[in-house]
Amino acid sequence: MSEYERDSLHRQIMRTQGQLATYSGYDDDGLLSWQRSLASGSAPVLPGQRPARQGCVTSRDYYWNNHGEVxxxxxxxxxxVVYSYDRSGYLTGRSGQMYDHDRYYYDKAGNLLDNEGQGAGNLLDNEGQSGSDRTGGRDKFIFVCA
Known part of the structure; x- marks a missing residue:
């Protein structure tokens, strides 16, 4: 069974799940700033008070850039984990202690590409097949004909 507590802006500030209680705090801009999970029976936490990391089951702190991106x-x-973005706000990289340095690439329409600017392959229709296994061709309206 779960129980939720929300602040006056209806943001979740506390959630219990079984023997675990998770507390959340927000910065002045309303962005998630921290989360701490404590075993039940721990000292109660006052709303908005950030528990120390020691003694927490899990803890996370979130740092946001000037554009509102984590x-x-x-x-x-x-x-x-550190995230990087391009000028348009697209996620371009992720690196951290548990991750390799991941890079993300997009085409001009904002579609995520496979890797280093390579597209998703040669797609000839919306079924994602290359056409080499088909018999037939295309009619004058570019529809695949069997």
Whole structure:
């Protein structure tokens, strides 16, 4: 069974799930700033009060850039993860202690590409088949004919 507590802006500030209670805090811009999970029976936490990381089952701190994009997540279990973005706001990279340096590439329409600017392959129709296994051709309206 779960129980939720929300603040006056209806943001979740506390959630219980069985023997675990998760507390959340927000910055002045309303962005998630931290989360801490404590075993039930721990000292109660006042609303908006950030529990110390010591004694927490899990803990996360979120750091946002000036454009409202998450720049870093400092996770007590997995370490820090740093995110990078291009000028349009597309996620271009992720690196951290538990991750290789991942890079993300997009075409001009904003579609995520396979890797380093390579497209998703040669798609001749919306079924995702290359056409080499088909018999027939295309009619004058570019529809596949059997």
């Amino acid at each position: 720049g870093t997540i400092d996770d007590g279990l997995r370490g820090s």
